[in-house]
Amino acid sequence: MTPAVSFQKVSRHFGSIRAVDAVDLDIVPGEFFAMLGPSGSGKTTCLRLIAGFEQPTAGSIAIFGERAEGVPPYRRNVNTVFQDYALFPHLNVLDNVAYGLMVKRVGKAERHKAAEEALSLVRLPGYGARRPGQLSGGQRQRVALARALVNQPKVLLLDEPLGALDLKLRENMQEELKSLQKALGITFVFVTHDQGEALSMADRVAVFNDGRIMQIGTPEDIYQRPSTRFVADFVGSSNVLPPDFVQRHAGQRRWASLRPEAIRVGRAANGEGVAARLVSSNYLGATTRLALDADGLKLHAVVPAGAALPAEGEAVLLTFNREHLHLMDEAV
Amino acid sequence: MRSDRGQRAPLGLKIAAACGLLFLHLPILLIFVYAFTTEEKSFVWPPPGLTTQWFAVTWNRPDVWEALSLSVRVAAISTTIALVLGTLCAAAVSRTKFFGRETISLLVILPIALPGIITGIALRSAFSLADIPFSFWTIVLGHATFCVVVVYNNAVARFRRTSGSMIEASMDLGADGFQTFRHIMLPNIATALLAGGMLAFALSFDEVIVTTFTAGQQQTVPIWMLEELIRPRQRPVTNVVAMVVVLVTLLPILFAYYLTRDGDQIAGSGK
Structure with missing residues (x-):
């Protein structure tokens, strides 16, 4: 089976800093994949490499079998939920969600209908007329999710999406994201520094440190059978x-x-x-x-x-x- | 102790404030009054009589129209140049890090910090060194040097407050560079550009020093006014023009003020 995302000896160096260093990685289609690590471990750079915001210094990346190097973000069938949500403040919620379809020149009626459906999917029906500034943090997060999902991406990238939410909301969103992923069957790649979040949500976890992957495995593998001192200490x-x-x-x-x-x-x-x-x-x-x-x-x-x-x-x-x-x- | 909003200011302070405002604005009112005077050789207070004939006289003077048209064209074109270059420069300085960024930022702002006379002399000697004859375009070039600064300052402040991830989000959702500029960047910096553009236009419209160094025989409105004051012929015409200029420049500035007043929320901050 073609992997959803495949990294082969991928490196991304910023001057002398090796943000990502010779990473090999295969993400299975339809799985919930977590990239776990402390800040500066290279997990977010890996996500940005998949999204196309960064280009690898060396190595090759394939998304569903297609070479991704040199392909700009807007030609990749991959969407991102940003850490700060990055909603467009001058557009209302409906136009925010419909943005991806608008730039692909989908008709107004059709794209608004699709956006309404996406808002229902994230349990925010009828919020279309509001401005992002009028929403709570949790609601903005859902809008950001709907805005990504409306494009029917093959891979959904989530960059610490729950980081800004309070504990109770975070636990609810964890369950909701998990069931959404099951229902849609889309490959989710989730970046987090919270080992509890990675273990409870992901099918497989990659533990990052210093730009390298220390271990890839199921949450149970990682937790019960850490392969290095770093993994043992960092995960639980x-x-x-x-x-x-x-x-x-x-x-x-x-x-x-x-x-x-x-x-x-x-x-x-x-x-x-x-x-x-x-x-x-x-x-x-x-x-x-x-x-x-x-x-x-x-x-x-x-x-x-x-x-x-x-x-x-x-x-x-x-x-x-x-x-x-x-x-x-x-x-x- | 609490500072009460409804508390009345002391009488002395009120009088001082009123005097300050009168000192600032009374001369402007005087200019308006002199536009109606019957005395045409010198300004006499009180005006010996009132008339509206100077409006008709002004209307029929071709030199007024020439100066006005030149000023408007110079201001419009310098502002347009400034909008394009200032925005591009602001985008480069605020969106990327490169060697010499701070230096470029300083060099762009320099023309407004330097006395106009320095800019004027520098441009004049550069033009004669390069054998460029003084023309409409040399005035435009001179004005553009300080118009760029105004637009740049406004745009750079807005770019700083626009979250960088918004641009990435737009690209991520399938918009190419042009679409991102059109649908995301432009709406977010539009009010800043409008305010910068208005200010640039106003600055160019009443510029004297740089213009005297870069103009040939042409007269912009302020230069024409200076010339008029020297020769005592139909003096109130100058006042009529001044009045029209005040009205014409005040309205767009008020408009820009109301337009940008409540548009100051920080663009794209997620939290």
Whole structure:
């Protein structure tokens, strides 16, 4: 099957800065693909390379099998939902949504009908006569989505679209985007720095760091089986265990990750396990996060709320199942 | 303590303000009054008598029409040149980063910061060095140097407040460069260009110094007025022309003011 988007050794350098460095990537048609990474990791540049706002310094990009280098943004069957929405302030909502059809010279009646349909799709029917300035942040986001979808793109690019929304709205939009993507069957490429968002929405996640992809996989892969220390730390803040520690407990001299919720914290002063001292505890509602110090190694554990907690500074004994200890590929 | 909006200003302050305004505007009113005087050789206060004959006299003087027509044509063409060049320059400076950007920005603004006499002498010596005869076009060129600045300043301020992602959004939605300019950029900078254009037109219309250096035998309205004041013949004609010029330039400026007054929302800020 032809990939929706295919990167082959794609680099984008700005002077001496390697924003994107020899990235290989295949996005499957119809999948919800997330690009996850800290700011400056190259994920947004990758998105802009797909949209056509940037041209690769080296390598080749194909969109549904067609070479994309040198093709301007307006000749690509790809649309973008911008981080700041970029609605046109001098046009009303309906004309904003119909803009893509207007510049393709679709008749007025036809493009307004299509725009109305797109507004219904994002649950904003009847908002056409308003100005972007009269809408709330969440509504603007929906208009930006409708404006992109009305063009029936083959790939929809979303650049941190939920970043400016408050928590409750963000959770609603996450579900809505997901079901919209399922219903339309369009390939979504979603850029985010929020690992929770990437894990909950995407079919597959690419984790970026320093212009390179550290790992591509399903959310479960990324979360349970991180391949590098960076991924383990960035995606859900796993404990990264040094080779010496791992050799003692797993018999292999490798870096390993251990999820905080896989650690059991006991009060026994001696016995089988890792002796540690409780440094502090953070109450998070459903869970409590404990900061621990195991002979100089800083660890985090997450325990369910309501469990009896040791006092700060108290000695504790940590235990975990060997199968939860994930050995990473990264060389020692 | 609170500053009360309804609180009355002290009487002294009111009188001072009234005096200030009178000082500014009374001379203009005097010009209007002298347009109706019966005394034609010198300005005598109070006017010995009132008449409207000078309007007819002015109407029938070909030199008035020539000067007026020249001024309008010069102002219109310099403004048009300024609109095109100023917008292009503003777009380049605000939309891209390149070597020497700040220098270019400064050099564009320089003609309005320099005294007109410097610009005038510089242009005059450049024209004679290049053997360009003084003509309508040398006046236009001289005026365009400072008209560009006005348009550039207005346009650059508006470009700065226009979100760059709006242009990308337009391209992303299938609009090529021309369509993006036509449907997105132009509506967003239109009021700024209108205001800049009006101001440029007004500046060109009453320019004296640069014009004296770049004009040959032609007379624009301000030059014609200066000449008229020297020879005492049908003096009130100058006042009639001044009155018409005030009315004609005031109306577009008021119009531009009302047009741009509430159009100042920041274009394309998403949040």
